[in-house]
Amino acid sequence: MTKWLVCEIEHCSAYMDQSKRRRGRREGDGRKSYRPSLRKERSKRLSLCLVGMLPVLVVHGGAGQIPKERVEMASAGVRAAARAGYAVLQGGRSSMDAVVEAVTNLENNPSFNAGYGSVLNVKGEVEMDAIVMDGRTLASGAVSAVRNIANPIQLARLVMEQTSHLCLTAGGAGQFARAMGMPEVPGDSLITEYARMRWKKNLAPNANPVESQMGKMGTVGAVAVDEDGNIACATSTGGMLNKMEGRVGDTACIGCGGYADNRAGAVSPTGHGEAIMKVTLARLILFHMAQGMSPEEASDLGLATMKERVEGLGGVVTVDPQGRWAARFTSTQMAWAAAQGGTLHFGVFSGEDVTQDIGDPS
């Protein structure tokens, strides 16, 4: 699934200046003491020239078992979000701008469990978690159990940029949103008929919300590397179906629901939140990548660890600094799309990787 091209230096001198610039910047911020073996490996890779690898953006619309009648909607949704995020990158803007754009797009799409279309908690209300992380500085912003906000991902970014904190929760996050002038929306305006129907179904005494969770986990997320080699991730969710009031899942927790580091890559996970937390899935995958594993190998190993240790299923989208990417999952399905070098890759089922021209509107 991971597609990458390298060629010898002499064939692409035009790209060399760029990679030299990137290498200089990385060494400039003092990574001397950290894993010297990796550094050697990295400079070996940088002595090759990467063609068409950057920028890159990968999105997911949640891991789970997507009902047949909703597969096409989910696939169209992630493709549209990937196009929107990739256009930001092509316009020369940062990976942070791109992941926030892609996730905003998914939050606004009622097919996904984030923003409009979020699942309901046990009381029939929407409470959302979101996180962003900037791999250049390790800066991050998150909100948990926030209400009455159409785009929690944008609020998470404001926490990162406008406060000295990293995570704001519940009423405090709402207070901050008002202080920032973010429009408050009625709770009902975030609720779809589908979400209400599923909530009711799971109120029945014999219902098993954890089980039917697999019907639509639908957390959304994006990872990207821009032309300057800066990496970012963003994840947003309405959480778990019929969750307790105040439940915070993996999404709002750094290292669990997302992590980005210019030295290693970025990951945005989806799946059973509590399981993801117990193995700090995003951070785990990046530890493996920092030791030289490819995004695909590291993602598979992280997901296998989660299955083995806590019987958790899920999926991830992953990128590394060179622009190699992966979209992997242990659940039955995960809607994902990746944009790189003018090509859009996408899939829903295991092993599926369809490609089309990024300009193709279908």
Added chain:
Amino acid sequence: MKAVLVVHGGAWAIPDELAEASVKGVKAAASEGYRVLGTGGSALDAVEKAVRAMEDNPVFDAGHGAVLNADGEVELDAIIMDGQTLGSGAVSCVQNIANPVSLARAVMEKTDHVMLTSRGANLFAERIGFKTAPTETLVTAYERREWEKAKEYGAGVKELFHSQLCHDTVGAVAVDSCGNVACATSTGGIRNKMVGRVGDSPVIGAGGYADNRSGAVSCTGHGESILKVTLARLIIFHIEQGKEVEDAVALSLRYMDERVHSGGGAIAVSPSGQWAATFTTERMAWAAAEQGTLWYGLNPQERVQDKPVQ
């Protein structure tokens, strides 16, 4: 197998007037926790007991003695983790609870979730009949005075609390005679924090992590920096890679300093009973109990042997 318990009372520039009480507090907490291990209790029971002792002690910024947020309210964070199952429970931004670590344990044992926040955490506490405490009983006169002072100086103190003040999170790690490890961390956060601010303490992998295959860690220091490097998980990662416990902690604290320019501290224990209490801040009150001996320290390189513990 040897049982070990280590506690910390926060890594920061502890002023002289709090030094003696802090050391006394960690020694008492370590003794209490160790007694649990001595009578066949689990690592989980022991870390909960030790952290409760420090939450009840007004000298520490956790439970009774917690700092006040920008609105003059107390909002508490806590986590507990069981290395045997990777089960974990946490509460963030909870109010009117004297022992958040025990509420965190209830989240782990009585719900399908790992973390409950704010009002939801309080509703859960109410539902299970958890004892509540009026805010005023959690606030000390010392804290009220310091908070007023901080208000007066306004933005001027902003820099201060990054490097100096209010980092006295408390925490404990333990390994029991069965080789099970556990960790617990509890805090009132940083003075004048925004309403709803969640620090590192309740976030799994940041404020704490425990895994029987590698060890248990509890962290303290500038919360936002600890979060950025997921300090507890990073230390565990180095132990997984074969590093000695002490080296793993030192290496990770150095990395945090290099990447996000912040000091901090951590305590760690491995399933075989190796332990460390290390910090890069000016001081950290810590104590460790193993094989009937109590060790403690406050200043860098300080490691004093105390009278035997039972």
